[in-house]
Amino acid sequence: MQLRCLAPWCLVWLFYLISSSSASDDVVLADFESESYASWKATGDAFGSGPARGTLPNQMLVSGFKGKGLINSFYGGDASQGTLTSPEFPIERRYIAFLIGGGKSDQLALQLIVDGQVVRSSTGPNDRPGGTEELAPDAWDVSELLGKKGVLRIVDHASGSWGHINVDHIVQTDIQPKGYMLSAQRSFNVTSRYLNLPIKNGGPKRIVTLSIDGKAVVKNEIELADEDADWWAPMEVSPWNGKSLTLQVDRLPEDSKALNLIEPSDALKDAEDLYREPLRGQFHFSPRRGWNNDPNGCVYFNGEYHLFFQHNPYGWGWGNMHWGHAVSKDLVHWEELGDVLAPDDMGPMFSGSAVVDWKDTSGFGQDGQVPLVLIYTAAGNPTVQGIAYSLDGRRFTKYEGNPILQQITGGNRDPKVFWHEPTQQWVMTLYVEWQGRHTIHFFTSPNLKDWTLASVTQGDTTQGRFLFECPDFFELSVDGDPTRKKWVLIAANSDYAIGAFDGKQFVPDATRIQGHRGRGFYAAQSFSDVPDGRRILIGWWQTETKGMPFNQSMTVPLELGLMQTDGGPRMTFLPVRELDNLRSRTHSLKIDSLSPGDANPLKDIQAELVEIQVEFEPGDAKEVLFNIRDVMVEYDVAEQSLSVAGHRVSAPLRDGRQRWTIYCDRIGVEVFACGGLCYIPMPYNTRPDNKKLFFEARGGTATVHSLIVHELRSAWKNDR
Numbered sequence: 001m002q003l004r005c006l007a008p009w010c011l012v013w014l015f016y017l018i019s020s021s022s023a024s025d026d027v028v029l030a031d032f033e034s035e036s037y038a039s040w041k042a043t044g045d046a047f048g049s050g051p052a053r054g055t056l057p058n059q060m061l062v063s064g065f066k067g068k069g070l071i072n073s074f075y076g077g078d079a080s081q082g083t084l085t086s087p088e089f090p091i092e093r094r095y096i097a098f099l100i101g102g103g104k105s106d107q108l109a110l111q112l113i114v115d116g117q118v119v120r121s122s123t124g125p126n127d128r129p130g131g132t133e134e135l136a137p138d139a140w141d142v143s144e145l146l147g148k149k150g151v152l153r154i155v156d157h158a159s160g161s162w163g164h165i166n167v168d169h170i171v172q173t174d175i176q177p178k179g180y181m182l183s184a185q186r187s188f189n190v191t192s193r194y195l196n197l198p199i200k201n202g203g204p205k206r207i208v209t210l211s212i213d214g215k216a217v218v219k220n221e222i223e224l225a226d227e228d229a230d231w232w233a234p235m236e237v238s239p240w241n242g243k244s245l246t247l248q249v250d251r252l253p254e255d256s257k258a259l260n261l262i263e264p265s266d267a268l269k270d271a272e273d274l275y276r277e278p279l280r281g282q283f284h285f286s287p288r289r290g291w292n293n294d295p296n297g298c299v300y301f302n303g304e305y306h307l308f309f310q311h312n313p314y315g316w317g318w319g320n321m322h323w324g325h326a327v328s329k330d331l332v333h334w335e336e337l338g339d340v341l342a343p344d345d346m347g348p349m350f351s352g353s354a355v356v357d358w359k360d361t362s363g364f365g366q367d368g369q370v371p372l373v374l375i376y377t378a379a380g381n382p383t384v385q386g387i388a389y390s391l392d393g394r395r396f397t398k399y400e401g402n403p404i405l406q407q408i409t410g411g412n413r414d415p416k417v418f419w420h421e422p423t424q425q426w427v428m429t430l431y432v433e434w435q436g437r438h439t440i441h442f443f444t445s446p447n448l449k450d451w452t453l454a455s456v457t458q459g460d461t462t463q464g465r466f467l468f469e470c471p472d473f474f475e476l477s478v479d480g481d482p483t484r485k486k487w488v489l490i491a492a493n494s495d496y497a498i499g500a501f502d503g504k505q506f507v508p509d510a511t512r513i514q515g516h517r518g519r520g521f522y523a524a525q526s527f528s529d530v531p532d533g534r535r536i537l538i539g540w541w542q543t544e545t546k547g548m549p550f551n552q553s554m555t556v557p558l559e560l561g562l563m564q565t566d567g568g569p570r571m572t573f574l575p576v577r578e579l580d581n582l583r584s585r586t587h588s589l590k591i592d593s594l595s596p597g598d599a600n601p602l603k604d605i606q607a608e609l610v611e612i613q614v615e616f617e618p619g620d621a622k623e624v625l626f627n628i629r630d631v632m633v634e635y636d637v638a639e640q641s642l643s644v645a646g647h648r649v650s651a652p653l654r655d656g657r658q659r660w661t662i663y664c665d666r667i668g669v670e671v672f673a674c675g676g677l678c679y680i681p682m683p684y685n686t687r688p689d690n691k692k693l694f695f696e697a698r699g700g701t702a703t704v705h706s707l708i709v710h711e712l713r714s715a716w717k718n719d720r
């Protein structure tokens with residue numbers, strides 16, 4: 001292993017101003033703190049009528065500027081263009097230092113012009129979706145120009161993604177700023193499974209390029225720690241075992257230890273507590289390290305459930321979208337395997353689905369082994385759909401004919417594919433922002449490679465949330481009657497429509513029906529090819545995991561159904577029966593009634609992970625409530641409403657009774673009521689020291705038909 005940061009030919013030095021102690025010597029050329037541009041001249045519409053006061057509408061959070069104002073050419077969005085030119089000034093210090101951010105392009109620059117020539121030029125850091133709006137220090141050595149007259153010009157001739165530039169605090173100084181290394185790199189002979197990378201949450205994002213034989217394989221934006229790491233992100237390098245690999249970082253402070261700190265290893269670093277971390281859901285899936293959002297590619301294949309997921313392996317926040325991968329035999333005990341789809345030239349790997357191609361329509365099968373096919377969004381510019389396949393459910397190959405669907409509009413994404421038996425073809429639902437509306441486009445294909453547009457839903461305006469992102473589409477029986485089937489179209493916030501489908505077009509007979517009733521449940525996806533035909537859904541659960549080396553999680557897997565109600569068929573969400581495998585100790589409490597002042601029936605139970613099953617008639621009680629480790633689950637009898645951790649929803653009695661199933665994990669509770677019509681997932685961080693449970697009636701007596709508390713064991717192998 002060598003550290004090769006200093007070869008002069010591969011280094012460019014940038015500088016930044018470190019100390020304010022020399023401020024009296026410095027000449028501030030512009031701080032952009034006033035309302036107008038004063039003597040600077042603007043052309044075009046990108047710069048507005050004066051400096052921006054921070055972030056502009058529809059822009060990601062702009063940070064890193066000094067004071068309140070800055071130059072921000074996002075007036076009018078990315079499309080607008082223009083220039084902003086300073087009056088002439090004498091060059092009287094050796095360095096010109098400034099803060100710069102925004103897009104990276106020849107068309108976006110802060111320029112120094114001397115004698116009519118551009119003699120220095122800098123641009124922002126972003127040339128791909130994602131990225132950061134943070135301004136960073138940069139500087140020019142202008143010693144050879146001392147005594148000359150210069151003009152500064154800020155140019156925005158770009159439109160489209162990252163078509164803007166941000167600049168602030170331009171200063172002349174004689175103090176040599178601290179240096180930056182550009183293209184610092186370290187090479188490794190790969191003999192171990194991982195490179196453990198030091199991560200500093202909230203640190204500057206560096207572009208880290210992994211190259212093999214001089215060819216860039218993948219680029220990620222990583223908050224590399226210059227010294228003390230908050231946590232360590234494993235970069236899987238086993239595919240290049242025996243080869244020489246180079247990690248190159250676009251820009252590092254000259255004294256950064258980031259590259260030296262990287263540790264090759266077969267194990268995750270600092271992982272003694274893996275799966276026992278204080279805020280690790282014990283029966284909710286979360287990645288070992290990094291960020292997760294949507295479940296992707298949910299499928300049953302070769303005896304295993306596969307859960308892929310939107311994964312940032314190298315950051316605590318969203319970014320660098322990979323497909324993470326975990327498998328389970330029972331939907332409850334998951335083993336994380338490692339990422340299968342990494343960002344490529346077509347962009348980061350956004351959400352999508354998976355199918356088993358039983359008839360090998362794609363031709364990816366081999367020797368009778370049918371392929372598992374992933375259908376994903378490559379969210380570059382353009383944003384397209386691609387496929388990848390695997391025969392063993394472990395190694396995946398991206399199809400060389402990608403993309404299989406060209407861009408329709410920039411935001412088209414999240415293909416969910418299924419086999420439609422009656423018409424013997426594949427059907428894809430795709431989210432498309434189309435003519436100012438959120439729509440779902442239906443496509444059909446004989447082979448997963450060639451797709452034809454079949455129909456487009458009417459959708460919602462882009463101010464609404466209906467049918468926004470991550471569609472799923474499936475058939476369910478009403479009240480379990482196989483002769484009464486309906487199609488359900490559901491999108492990211494889980495609101496749905498019910499109707500009929502002929503293989504090409506969905507005709508809803510009920511629409512905009514509310515799905516889950518809780519918080520932080522999003523982008524759920526159902527499993528394809530489940531052997532017993534159940535429709536099982538799993539959602540991204542936006543749980544709080546501050547201080548952990550991972551962030552977010554999934555809900556428990558949910559079995560979906562349709563129940564006939566007075567308003568028509570409605571979806572039910574119930575926990576899958578496999579969760580019963582987690583029960584370690586069961587308390588069946590024999591109480592017939594519960595009155596104010598009664599002893600707490602749960603006083604002898606102490607448990608961290610809990611499942612409660614209860615069935616009661618409220619009688620003349622005014623409230624019936626549980627306190628589960630501080631999580632309040634309260635039923636208001638007059639209102640027939642249920643409040644979970646302060647979040648209140650309607651929960652009408654059924655046959656005069658309430659029947660609830662409640663799961664409590666470290667990071668939240670999930671309450672199921674009204675036969676599954678009312679599913680309330682609520683992120684909530686329980687306190688490890690409070691393992692108490694209470695059950696209480698207020699204002700009168702409730703009749704309790706059954707009360708069962710199951711203590712649960714962790715689903716993770718590392719459980720003590």
Ligand code: FRU
Binds near residue numbers: 310321523
């Ligand atoms: C939903 C979503 C998807 C997209 C993915 C990117 O949460 O925005 O539409 O594919 O996340 O991570």
